[in-house]
Every structure is written in C-alpha cells, then in structure tokens.
Amino acid sequence: MEQVVSSAGVLPRSNWVKVTSRARLEAPTRIEWLLAAITTSLLIFSFPNFDSYLLAWIALVPLLVAIARRPSPIRALILGWATGTVFFYATCYWLTYSMIHYGGLPTVLAYLLLIPGAVVIGIFPGLFALFIALTIREWGHLALLLAPFFWSALEWTRLGVTGQLWNASGYSQAYNEYLIQAATWGGVYAVSFLIVAFNSGLALVVVEQAQRTMIAGLSAMLFVAIIVALSVQEYYVVPSTRSSVTVVALQPNVPMNLIKSPDELKELLNRHLTLSREGLKDAADFDKKLVVWPESPMNFTYSTDKTFQELVANFARENRTSLLFNSLEPAPDGGAYNSALLINEEGRLISQYDKIRLMPFGEYVPLPQWLPGASLISGIVGDFTAGTNYTLMPIEDYRVGVFICIESAYPSIARTMVKRGADSLINISNDGYLGPTAVMRQHLANVIFRAVENSTPILRVTNTGLSTEISYDGRFREPAPGFQTDVKVWYLDSNTKTQRTFYTKYGDVFVQACALITLTVLMFTFLSMRRSF
Numbered sequence: 001m002e003q004v005v006s007s008a009g010v011l012p013r014s015n016w017v018k019v020t021s022r023a024r025l026e027a028p029t030r031i032e033w034l035l036a037a038i039t040t041s042l043l044i045f046s047f048p049n050f051d052s053y054l055l056a057w058i059a060l061v062p063l064l065v066a067i068a069r070r071p072s073p074i075r076a077l078i079l080g081w082a083t084g085t086v087f088f089y090a091t092c093y094w095l096t097y098s099m100i101h102y103g104g105l106p107t108v109l110a111y112l113l114l115i116p117g118a119v120v121i122g123i124f125p126g127l128f129a130l131f132i133a134l135t136i137r138e139w140g141h142l143a144l145l146l147a148p149f150f151w152s153a154l155e156w157t158r159l160g161v162t163g164q165l166w167n168a169s170g171y172s173q174a175y176n177e178y179l180i181q182a183a184t185w186g187g188v189y190a191v192s193f194l195i196v197a198f199n200s201g202l203a204l205v206v207v208e209q210a211q212r213t214m215i216a217g218l219s220a221m222l223f224v225a226i227i228v229a230l231s232v233q234e235y236y237v238v239p240s241t242r243s244s245v246t247v248v249a250l251q252p253n254v255p256m257n258l259i260k261s262p263d264e265l266k267e268l269l270n271r272h273l274t275l276s277r278e279g280l281k282d283a284a285d286f287d288k289k290l291v292v293w294p295e296s297p298m299n300f301t302y303s304t305d306k307t308f309q310e311l312v313a314n315f316a317r318e319n320r321t322s323l324l325f326n327s328l329e330p331a332p333d334g335g336a337y338n339s340a341l342l343i344n345e346e347g348r349l350i351s352q353y354d355k356i357r358l359m360p361f362g363e364y365v366p367l368p369q370w371l372p373g374a375s376l377i378s379g380i381v382g383d384f385t386a387g388t389n390y391t392l393m394p395i396e397d398y399r400v401g402v403f404i405c406i407e408s409a410y411p412s413i414a415r416t417m418v419k420r421g422a423d424s425l426i427n428i429s430n431d432g433y434l435g436p437t438a439v440m441r442q443h444l445a446n447v448i449f450r451a452v453e454n455s456t457p458i459l460r461v462t463n464t465g466l467s468t469e470i471s472y473d474g475r476f477r478e479p480a481p482g483f484q485t486d487v488k489v490w491y492l493d494s495n496t497k498t499q500r501t502f503y504t505k506y507g508d509v510f511v512q513a514c515a516l517i518t519l520t521v522l523m524f525t526f527l528s529m530r531r532s533f
Contacts, residue, residue, distance in 0.1 A: 026074045028066075035062035036079045040086045046172040047091050048441035053179075056172040057198050064144060064203035067129055071136040080129025085122030089114060091167050094437035102256060102433060121162060124154045131522065138525045141208045145220055146521055147200035148193040153515040155192055156508065165409060167442065169195050174445035177474040181231035183452045185502040186510035187411050193514065198224040245396055245492040246286040248279030248321075249461040253485045254296040256432045268298060271485070273315060279487040280319050288396045289321040290492075295338075295405050295430040296463040300327040302341055302349070313347030320345050322395055324402065326428055329354070335385035340402040340428060342393045351394065354387025355404045357413060390416050398423045398492055405429040408443065411508075414450035414458075418504050424492050425450065425458040432464040436482055440466050448474050453503045459490055 028036070042059035045052045063083060067076045092114070099110035131150045135143035151169070159165040170191030173179040182190040201220030204213050252271055258264065276291045283289050300308060302325075316323050322344050329339040329352065337354040344350045390413075392399040401417030401424075408414070408427050417425060427447050431440055444466050451458045452474040460468050465482030469490045480486035 026072055028075050028079055032066040032070070032075070032079060035066040036083050039063035040083045040090075043083075043087045043169075044090045047167055047438070048175075048445065049438040051175065051441075053172045053176060056169060056195050058202060060147070060196060060199035061203045061206065063129065064132065064147065064200060065206055067133050068136055068141055068144060068203065068207040071133040073130050073133045073137070076129040076133035077126050081119075081122050081126030083122075083129075084125030085118045087125070088121045088167065089118035091438070091442070092118070094434045094439040097435040097437055098433040101435065121158065121164075124158045128154050131518070134529075135521060135525050138528050141204060141213055142216060144200045144204045144207070145197075145216065146518075147203075148197040149514045149517045149521070151196040152189045152193045152511050153518040156189055156511040156515060159410075165411075168192055171442070171445045171449065174448045174474070175441075177452075178232050179228060180449065180452055180474055182227060183449055183503065184231065184455055187453050187503050187508060188449050189508070189511035189514070193510075194224050194227060244286070245288040245290055245398060246283040247459055247490045247492060248276060248283060248289065248291045249459060249467055249488040249490060250275050250279070250291070250293050251462060251465060251467045251480045251484070251486040251488070252293070252296065253483060254298055254432070254463055256297060258297045260299075265298070269311075272298075275485070275487045276315070276323075277319070279489055280321060282489045287320075289319070290395055291319075291321050291323045292426060292428065292459070292461045293323070293325040294428045294461045294463045294467070295326040297430070297432070298326075300325060301329075302327040303329055312343050316343050316345055316347045324393070324426065324428070326404070331385035333385075335383070337387055338384050338404060339387075340393075340404060342395070351391060353391040353393065353402050353404075354389065355384070355407065356387045356390070357407045357410050358384050358386050359406045390420055392417060392420060392422050395492070400492070401425045403427055405431075408446040408450055411450065411453060414456075415454055415504055415507060418454040418456050418500065422456065425454075425456055427458055427460045428462070429460065430463040432483075440464075440482055444468070444476075444479070448476065453501065455501045455504070457492075459492075 039059055039062045042055045042062075044050065046054075046056035046059060063079060066079060093111075095117075096107075096110040096114055099105045099113065100107050103110075105113070128147075128150050132144065132147055135146055155165060155168045158168075165188070168188050170180070170183070170188035173191055173195070180191050182194055186193065198221055201217040201224070204217035204220070207213075250272060252268070252275060254268055258268075272293055276293075280289060280291070302308060302312070312323055312325070315321075322342060324340060324342050327339050327341050329337045329341070331337045331354070338358070339355065340353045341349060342351040390401070392401055394400075399421050401414065401420075401422035403413050403417070403425065405428070408429070414425055427450075429443070431443055434440075444460070447458055447460050448470055451470045451472060455472045457472050458470045460466070460470060462480075465484070466479035467486065467488060468476045468479035469488070470476040477490075480488060
C-alpha cells in the first residue's frame with residue numbers, strides 16, 4: 001500500500017486521505033468566518049473609544065448562529081478562539097504604546113509581542129464556543145439559552161487564571177447608568193450575563209423558527225428587559241449628621257519621560273503645591289479639607305526623604321488640610337511598596353495603604369527567579385512587594401478606602417473595603433504610560449462599575465486623566481481633559497445609604513452559581529455522549 005510521511009509518522013495513503021478529508025470537513029467555511037468576523041467587529045465597536053455600546057446586545061448573534069447551524073466542537077473552538085484573539089488584540093492595542101514610546105521597541109516588534117497575550121486570553125471565548133457546540137449537538141438548539149451561564153463563568157475563570165478581567169462584556173455598558181444597575185447584585189458578571197442572554201435569545205429566534213424555539217427565544221429577551229428595568233431603582237438615603245469634607249483633586253500631568261533632574265523635580269513639585277493652593281482657595285469657607293495627589297512618575301519617597309517630609313507637613317499645617325499622595329515606601333527584605341499615604345492637618349503621617357494587586361510586567365515579573373532572563377526583566381520593570389492589608393483611612397469622621405491604579409480592575413478590592421466600612425472610595429491612578437488611547441475610557445469604565453457594585457461614591461484622581469467624581473449609581477461629572485493640567489473641587493458624599501448592596505455582602509455568589517451550572521451541564525452532556533457511543 002502506498003504510504004505518506006507525516007509529522008505523526010508513516011501513514012497509509014487511505015488513512016491520510018481520511019485525515020485531510022476530516023480536516024476539510026471541520027474547517028470553518030467562508031460564511032462562518034464572515035459571521036465570526038461580524039461578531040468580532042461588533043464587539044470591538046461596542047467598547048471605548050467607539051462607544052457604540054448597544055452593539056454588544058447583538059454582537060454574539062452571528063457567531064452563535066454559525067455554531068448552531070453546524071455544531072462541530074472543533075470548528076466552534078476555532079471560530080471562538082479567533083474571535084476572542086482579534087477582539088482582545090484590537091481593544092488592548094494600547095499596550096504597545098509604552099513599548100514603543102518608552103521601551104524603545106520598533107513599532108512592528110511591539111505589535112508582534114502583543115499577539116501571544118491576545119492568543120492566550122482568546123482561548124476563553126473559544127471555550128465558550130466549544131461548550132455551546134457540545135450542548136447543541138447533544139440537546140438541540142434550545143441549548144443556546146445556556147450561553148449566558150457559560151460566558152459569565154468563563155469571564156470569572158479568566159480573572160482567576162490570568163489575573164485580568166479587562167474588557168469583560170459588561171464593561172461596554174459603563175457609560176449608560178441605566179443598563180449597569182444589575183451590578184449591584186451580580187457585579188460586572190451580571191451585566192455580561194444579561195447581554196449574552198439577550199444575544200442567545202435573538203440567535204435562537206434566527207436559527208430555528210419553530211413555535212417552541214421562537215417562544216423560548218423571545219421569552220429570554222423579554223426576561224432580560226424585565227431584569228434590566230427592575231434593577232434600575234432609587235436607593236433610599238438619609239441625611240448624614242456629618243459635615244462634608246471638601247476634596248481638592250489634582251491632575252498635574254507629570255510627563256512620563258521625566259528626567260528627574262533636581263530642577264525638573266523642583267518645578268513639578270511646585271506645580272503640585274501651586275495647584276493645591278488654587279483649589280484650596282475655592283474651599284476656603286470649609287473647615288474640613290483634603291488635598292489628593294495622584295499616582296505619577298514623581299515617585300515620592302516620604303519615609304526616606306526628610307526634606308519632603310518637612311515640606312508636606314508644613315503645607316498641611318499652613319493650609320489646615322489633610323493630604324493624600326502616592327509614595328514609594330520600604331517593604332521587608334529590601335523591597336518596596338507602592339503606597340498611598342495620608343498626612344493630617346497637623347502634618348503627621350496617620351495612615352498608609354500598600355497596593356495589594358500589582359501590575360504584571362509593570363510592577364513585578366510573574367516568573368520564577370530561576371528562569372533565565374527573569375532577573376534581567378525584573379531589573380528593567382521593577383519588583384514591588386504586594387501589600388496585604390485593606391487599610392481604611394480616617395478623614396475626619398469618614399472612613400475612606402483608597403485603591404491604586406489597576407486595582408480598579410479587581411472587583412474584590414473595592415468590595416472588601418466597602419464591606420469593612422468604607423464610606424467613600426478614592427482611586428489614585430496614572431495611565432500616562434499608555435498614552436492618549438482608549439485605555440483612558442476603558443479604565444474609567446472599571447471604576448464606574450466598582451461604584452455601582454457597592455453603591456458607593458468614588459473620587460478618581462489621575463495624573464493625566466480621566467479624573468472625575470462618580471456617584472453611587474455610576475453617574476459621573478465631566479472628567480478633566482486628558483493630558484492637561486487641571487484641579488477639581490469635590491465633596492465626600494454627605495449621605496449614607498441604609499444598607500449595603502447584595503454584591504457587597506455576598507460577592508461573586510451569582511457568577512459562582514453560573515460556574516456550578518456550567519460544570520453540571522457539561523458533566524451531563526459528556527455522560528449523555530458516552531451513552532450514545
């Protein structure tokens with residue numbers, strides 16, 4: 001018998017023909033690739049900076065239709081993986097900005113280096129498509145209605161496995177406060193669930209026009225509309241006996257290519273002080289004042305810089321204000337914390353929060369030190385020590401939770417602070433290294449959700465934008481323009497809600513239930529498949 005040599009060894013030609021025939025059979029058709037491309041495009045356009053957020057409610061329909069019409073698990077995995085990879089690559093392109101402008105990498109190389117990460121994250125939409133195909137093959141088209149459980153469970157799994165939840169589907173709706181109130185009981189995952197549930201209902205109507213499936217699909221869409229409407233409610237608030245604290249928030253626009261010469265540092269420090277005094281003039285009639293400086297390349301080192309200690313102490317005493325700022329603080333074993341420090345009106349340091357969730361390849365290298373090249377990368381990137389305490393800062397009779405930069409992308413940080421008694425939250429951040437790109441509005445979307453999830457106001461103070469005041473229901477004031485110097489005067493919320501949200505109390509119980517349902521469905525699907533054989 002004639003043989004063919006392949007990477008798997010020597011195959012008889014008849015077997016080789018079977019393999020190639022099977023590969024052709026499993027490969028997506030041009031129409032299926034087109035449907036996947038439409039889904040990818042709609043998802044991309046639903047996120048900042050395109051902001052066509054309503055597209056998210058129909059974006060998955062083309063992909064789901066392609067899977068439902070030919071529910072091959074391998075084909076679905078390919079289509080879903082490709083969709084996820086291109087989506088994450090296109091919406092997180094800004095990761096190349098710092099590589100090109102501050103790392104000195106050629107533009108082409110920077111964009112090539114982004115591919116592996118997108119491929120890894122893209123596997124989660126791929127698994128979603130695989131699960132859909134498996135259940136449709138075994139249970140029929142009605143299995144499309146399982147899509148929101150699969151999708152939400154995989155977003156939660158993505159955070160647990162990769163440490164990031166950037167651009168989860170729910171975040172696309174951040175700039176419409178009426179569509180995100182479900183976050184009060186299920187976090188961003190609940191909003192993702194509702195989006196995918198609407199998509200799956202519509203896909204079911206498109207795929208099969210039988211009366212039963214039409215009713216099921218339309219019912220799913222109506223269910224989503226009802227839940228969204230019921231989630232929009234006014235929270236009962238009572239006036240507080242506490243007087244307001246006036247907050248002077250600086251957006252100093254410290255340049256990222258800071259040389260850190262003595263003259264430049266002195267000029268930038270004077271900029272901080274001048275802006276602070278300008279803002280305090282507008283707060284002169286108030287007794288309780290707080291000045292907030294954001295995270296920035298200034299890299300203040302309060303504990304080891306006696307001159308800086310005296311400067312901020314004098315500033316606080318002279319202006320009768322507390323001062324919150326970012327500082328590099330010593331950690332055990334020679335490490336360093338990325339910290340937020342609070343100086344009171346007497347000029348004393350009274351509270352310190354050490355950043356708990358560090359940015360991989362930004363503040364630490366998530367590789368074992370014995371791995372070749374790991375120490376070199378650590379020397380370039382830096383190697384911070386993660387904090388462990390959810391410190392609440394006392395500002396008069398308020399307790400404020402402060403979280404730093406990318407910690408806004410981790411729902412557990414804000415939730416834990418509110419659960420432990422924070423009256424308000426402050427996010428100090430610096431997106432300057434990523435340029436005037438979509439990351440600015442994508443990052444703000446994360447902070448908006450943290451406010452809604454915990455029904456707690458957040459003051460977002462950034463170096464280069466977007467600085468803004470966010471209310472407990474996700475509404476926000478016009479942000480300070482990006483990459484411009486600005487100063488804002490706000491007030492700590494003088495109202496106190498009578499109860500915490502379901503999400504604050506119980507956390508991710510909703511999405512954990514989705515994960516349990518997903519595992520149960522898959523288990524029964526595999527058992528049914530085995531019986532079929």
